[in-house]
Amino acid sequence: MKKEVSKSNVTPWEVSGKINYERLVKDFGVSSMPTNLIAKTKNLHPLLRRGFYFSHRDFDSWVKDAESKKKVSILTGRGPSEKMHVGHLVPFLIAKSLQDKYKCNVYIPFSEDEKYFVKKDLGFEEAKKFTEENISHIIALGFDMKKTFFSRDFNDPELYSNSAKIAKLITYSEVKAIFGLKPENNIGWSFYPAVQAYHILLPQLKKGPHKTLVPVGIDQDPFIRLTRDIATHSSLKLNKPSAIYSKFLSGLRGGSKMSSSSGLETDLIFLTDTQNEVKRKINKYAFSGGKDTLEAHRKHGGNPEIDVSFQYLKAIFETDDKKLSKIEKNYRSGKLTTGELKAYTIEKINFFLKEHQKKLTKARKDAKKIFS
Amino acid sequence: MKKEVSKSNVTPWEVSGKINYERLVKDFGVSSMPTNLIAKTKNLHPLLRRGFYFSHRDFDSWVKDAESKKKVSILTGRGPSEKMHVGHLVPFLIAKSLQDKYKCNVYIPFSEDEKYFVKKDLGFEEAKKFTEENISHIIALGFDMKKTFFSRDFNDPELYSNSAKIAKLITYSEVKAIFGLKPENNIGWSFYPAVQAYHILLPQLKKGPHKTLVPVGIDQDPFIRLTRDIATHSSLKLNKPSAIYSKFLSGLRGGSKMSSSSGLETDLIFLTDTQNEVKRKINKYAFSGGKDTLEAHRKHGGNPEIDVSFQYLKAIFETDDKKLSKIEKNYRSGKLTTGELKAYTIEKINFFLKEHQKKLTKARKDAKKIFS
Numbered sequence: 001m002k003k004e005v006s007k008s009n010v011t012p013w014e015v016s017g018k019i020n021y022e023r024l025v026k027d028f029g030v031s032s033m034p035t036n037l038i039a040k041t042k043n044l045h046p047l048l049r050r051g052f053y054f055s056h057r058d059f060d061s062w063v064k065d066a067e068s069k070k071k072v073s074i075l076t077g078r079g080p081s082e083k084m085h086v087g088h089l090v091p092f093l094i095a096k097s098l099q100d101k102y103k104c105n106v107y108i109p110f111s112e113d114e115k116y117f118v119k120k121d122l123g124f125e126e127a128k129k130f131t132e133e134n135i136s137h138i139i140a141l142g143f144d145m146k147k148t149f150f151s152r153d154f155n156d157p158e159l160y161s162n163s164a165k166i167a168k169l170i171t172y173s174e175v176k177a178i179f180g181l182k183p184e185n186n187i188g189w190s191f192y193p194a195v196q197a198y199h200i201l202l203p204q205l206k207k208g209p210h211k212t213l214v215p216v217g218i219d220q221d222p223f224i225r226l227t228r229d230i231a232t233h234s235s236l237k238l239n240k241p242s243a244i245y246s247k248f249l250s251g252l253r254g255g256s257k258m259s260s261s262s263g264l265e266t267d268l269i270f271l272t273d274t275q276n277e278v279k280r281k282i283n284k285y286a287f288s289g290g291k292d293t294l295e296a297h298r299k300h301g302g303n304p305e306i307d308v309s310f311q312y313l314k315a316i317f318e319t320d321d322k323k324l325s326k327i328e329k330n331y332r333s334g335k336l337t338t339g340e341l342k343a344y345t346i347e348k349i350n351f352f353l354k355e356h357q358k359k360l361t362k363a364r365k366d367a368k369k370i371f372s
Numbered sequence: 373m374k375k376e377v378s379k380s381n382v383t384p385w386e387v388s389g390k391i392n393y394e395r396l397v398k399d400f401g402v403s404s405m406p407t408n409l410i411a412k413t414k415n416l417h418p419l420l421r422r423g424f425y426f427s428h429r430d431f432d433s434w435v436k437d438a439e440s441k442k443k444v445s446i447l448t449g450r451g452p453s454e455k456m457h458v459g460h461l462v463p464f465l466i467a468k469s470l471q472d473k474y475k476c477n478v479y480i481p482f483s484e485d486e487k488y489f490v491k492k493d494l495g496f497e498e499a500k501k502f503t504e505e506n507i508s509h510i511i512a513l514g515f516d517m518k519k520t521f522f523s524r525d526f527n528d529p530e531l532y533s534n535s536a537k538i539a540k541l542i543t544y545s546e547v548k549a550i551f552g553l554k555p556e557n558n559i560g561w562s563f564y565p566a567v568q569a570y571h572i573l574l575p576q577l578k579k580g581p582h583k584t585l586v587p588v589g590i591d592q593d594p595f596i597r598l599t600r601d602i603a604t605h606s607s608l609k610l611n612k613p614s615a616i617y618s619k620f621l622s623g624l625r626g627g628s629k630m631s632s633s634s635g636l637e638t639d640l641i642f643l644t645d646t647q648n649e650v651k652r653k654i655n656k657y658a659f660s661g662g663k664d665t666l667e668a669h670r671k672h673g674g675n676p677e678i679d680v681s682f683q684y685l686k687a688i689f690e691t692d693d694k695k696l697s698k699i700e701k702n703y704r705s706g707k708l709t710t711g712e713l714k715a716y717t718i719e720k721i722n723f724f725l726k727e728h729q730k731k732l733t734k735a736r737k738d739a740k741k742i743f744s
Contacts, residue, residue: 113536124537124607154536157529164485164526165496167560172544175559187547188539191563235496 010219011180013118015257021054021218021247028221030055030245037063045097045319047090047246052315053215057224058242065211066102072211073105073203074098075241079115080130084137085268086349087249087258089316094215094244096141099148105207106143109199110134110152117188128154132367137271139363140356150370151202159198162205167194169230178222197227204231204238211239217257218245249315254287254308272357275350282309282346289331290338301334302341309338309345317348382591383552385490391628393426393590393619400593402427402617409435417469417691419462419618424687425587429596430614437583438474444583445477445575446470447613451487452502456509457640458721459621459630461688464513466587466616471516477579478515481571482506482524489560500526504739509643512728512735522742523574531570534577539566541602550594569599576603576610583611589629590617621687626659626680644729647722654681654718661703662710673706674713681710681717689720 009016010024025032032055038048040063047053066072076091095106116127131152139145153159175181175193198205200223203212214224221243228240248257251267258268266285269278289307291297304310310331318324327344330336381388382396397404404427410420412435419425438444448463467478488499503524511517525531547553547565570577572595575584586596593615600612620629623639630640638657641650661679663669676682682703690696699716702708 113532116536117540124540154533156532160485160528160532160535161526163532164488164560167563168489168496168558170559171556172553172559172562173555176555181544183545183548184543186540187542187544187563187566188536190544191539191559194559 012220012222013179015217015219015248015259017256019248019256024218025055028055028218028225028245030057030218030221030243033244034060040067044101045093046321046324047094047315048097048244050314052090053094053244053246055218055245056243057228058240059213059244062211062213062242066098066104070211071104071207072102072213073107073207074213074215075107075109075200075203076215077109077111077199078134078138079111080127080134081115082130084134084271085258086271086312086316087251087268088137089141089271090217090246090249091215092138092141093316094246096143098213098215099144103144104147105203106148107199107202107206108135108138108148108150109156109202110150111195111199113153113188113195114192117186117192128152132371133364135370136360136364136367137356139366140359142359145366149206152371153195155371158205159195162201163191163194163198165235166197166201166230167191169233169235170194170197170226174226178226193223193226196223197230200224200227200241201231201236201238204241209238212241214241214243216243216245217248219248221245250287250308250311252281252285252287252308254306269349271353273353275354278349278353279346282342282349286312286342286345288338288342290341291334294337297337298334302331302336302338304328304331307331307338307341309341313345313348317345317352384592384594385551388628391620396590397427400427400590400597400617402429402590402593402615405616406432412439416473417465418693418696419466419687420469420616421693422686424462425466425616425618427590427617428615429600430612431585431616434583434585434614438470438476442583443476443579444474444585445479445579446585446587447479447481447572447575448587449481449483449571450506450510451483452499452506453487454502456506456643457630458643458684458688459623459640460509461513461643462589462618462621463587464510465688466618468513468515470585470587471519475516476519477575478520479571479574479578480507480510480520480522481528481574482522483567483571485525485560485567486564489558489564500524504743505736507742508732508736508739509728511738512731514731517738521578524743525567527743530577531567534573535563535566535570537607538569538573538602539563541605541607542566542569542598546598550598565595565598568595569602572596572599572613573603573608573610576613581610584613586613586615588615588617589620591620593617622659622680622683624653624657624659624680626678641721643725645725647726650721650725651718654714654721658684658714658717660710660714662713663706666709669709670706674703674708674710676700676703679703679710679713681713685717685720689717689724 033053037060062072074095076095099106110131112127112131116122135150172190175190181190200214224243231238231240251258253267269281287308289303291300314324331341405425409432434444446467448467471478482503484499484503488494507522544562547562553562572586596615603610603612623630625639641653659680661675663672686696703713
């Protein structure tokens with residue numbers, strides 16, 4: 001069932017194919033996540049301590065300031081979409097975990113405009129209407145609402161003047177080269193890199209120069225690089241933002257990235273899925289690293305590296321390291337069957353979603369207040 | 373003294389050379405101003421009834437609605453510059469004259485962003501600081517402040533969402549072709565046509581679809597054409613804006629267009645010039661259509677068509693048609709000398725500026741309130 005695409009493609013607007021993350025570290029010119037840094041941050045979310053965030057730019061200097069109680073902050077955004085799925089959780093879980101540990105501000109802009117410019121058939125009102133639903137899910141994750149700041153691009157009075165200031169520093173040929181823009185793309189799209197840089201610099205534009213961190217998928221590095229290039233310009237005088245880069249959480253069928261744009265409901269677990277939907281999807285679609293027959297599985301064992309259920313447990317749903325380690329060992333040895341692994345994964349995901357959906361009712365009320 | 377440039381160039385960002393207006397009507401595909409329309413609007417400012425506004429798009433349908441007391445409005449903008457000169461008055465004098473006659477709303481956005489994007493060395497704060505001074509001069513012209521609406525691009529909360537809506541309808545290759553954008557231009561500049569279209573549609577975005585008129589130099593027609601193309605799109609559903617196109621008021625030395633960007637103080641009369649400065653500038657620099665000697669002048673007469681003083685009187689400063697006609701006749705016959713014509717022009721300009729500068733003190737106070 002796993003898609004076999006030999007050539008991979010990783011740009012801010014497309015991720016496809018089988019991804020070689022070591023190769024990406026080289027291609028993008030980022031740094032591998034150093035183990036001593038992970039040790040330092042060991043009380044953090046599994047996504048960080050288990051290597052899902054596999055590379056970075058200047059994360060060490062951000063941690064240094066955070067550890068010495070200097071002002072630091074986090075920026076992560078969201079291009080609002082109709083329904084949020086489990087893959088969308090990745091940067092927010094890390095942001096919340098770092099906020100819990102370092103009590104720092106988190107800024108979350110909603111880039112309704114990017115979606116609008118890039119998706120040909122997405123209408124203006126349609127692009128706007130998903131923001132409120134998306135923000136509810138993010139609030140429900142438990143951010144400290146006194147230290148978390150939301151904004152939306154189509155209703156941010158400071159966006160244009162700041163983005164314009166930045167836009168003057170970026171030529172069309174630069175964005176064309178970095179993002180592969182085509183002449184037939186609309187002029188909103190060619191301006192958007194300035195808006196994205198504004199997002200990344202938002203914490204510093206609000207609170208003055210300090211160390212900021214952007215947890216983000218590796219595909220977004222071109223935006224980070226561009227923003228780092230201009231941050232210190234004399235018209236801005238800000239610090240270069242730090243970034244940590246995640247791998248992509250795969251779709252159920254083991255594709256390169258869980259993504260709504262594939263349009264395949266059979267590849268996604270939504271945050272609003274019912275317990276039965278999760279059960280059905282995992283059982284029916286989750287790509288298995290087990291052997292074809294129970295006999296062969298018992299004899300040769302399964303491969304957790306390519307098993308989607310195991311990967312979901314490892315990234316998000318099994319936070320207990322000892323339990324995860326035992327599952328991995330037993331699956332590899334063949335003691336644990338695919339059916340048992342899936343049953344456990346369903347239980348863990350459903351526990352997470354039940355708690356999440358419980359908090360969602362209040363979060364929706366809070367969301368209404370924010371943009372009213 | 374007159375610059376002889378054989379090849380003319382007329383784009384929104386450059387006007388140079390000797391301009392053949394009949395040719396422009398053809399090149400731009402606009403319509404010549406019909407005489408019956410001028411007759412209908414005969415109580416209006418000399419700029420209109422003496423043919424300075426020489427061409428149009430759909431002016432007739434705007435006049436029809438205005439005459440039948442339907443809602444109509446006017447849009448004219450200003451790219452704020454350090455000092456306003458006499459050439460800058462042209463669209464505002466017409467806008468005020470049409471407002472006086474038809475009691476309609478006038479919208480005046482200040483495009484600080486355009487100046488900022490286009491002028492390489494113009495800083496962000498510098499680009500912003502001219503707006504308040506410029507607005508004072510416009511207020512001093514006597515607009516009905518209850519029907520006149522000012523906005524500035526770097527502080528207009530509705531600008532970005534509206535411009536983004538428009539930007540989705542315009543491709544980079546279109547703006548490249550229309551405005552001659554180069555890859556080395558910044559991405560603010562490539563987005564700006566969407567902002568300009570937003571300005572042109574501003575009256576309708578505020579008050580719903582109706583007939584709007586843009587009095588503007590013929591060099592700005594590409595913006596009008598682009599905006600007319602998108603106005604009726606299903607995401608906007610607005611009327612195509614009408615436009616009237618002016619010739620360029622020449623600089624003192626008879627160049628194609630009085631323009632601060634030439635940087636030649638000897639070519640410009642500023643709205644803040646003293647009576648003596650005006651006297652000195654007209655006497656020393658104003659290109660004369662008279663003959664080289666008094667004897668030759670008396671015998672062969674002067675040429676008012678190329679005489680800058682006469683052109684200033686005709687466009688703005690001599691509003692009495694009978695007096696202007698007499699001056700033209702006497703200058704052509706040689707009865708009126710260049711010295712006498714200049715003396716009269718100095719008197720008329722100084723009368724205008726004295727009145728203007730008197731109103732400026734109060735206008736500056738009003739301006740402060742508008743953007744505070």
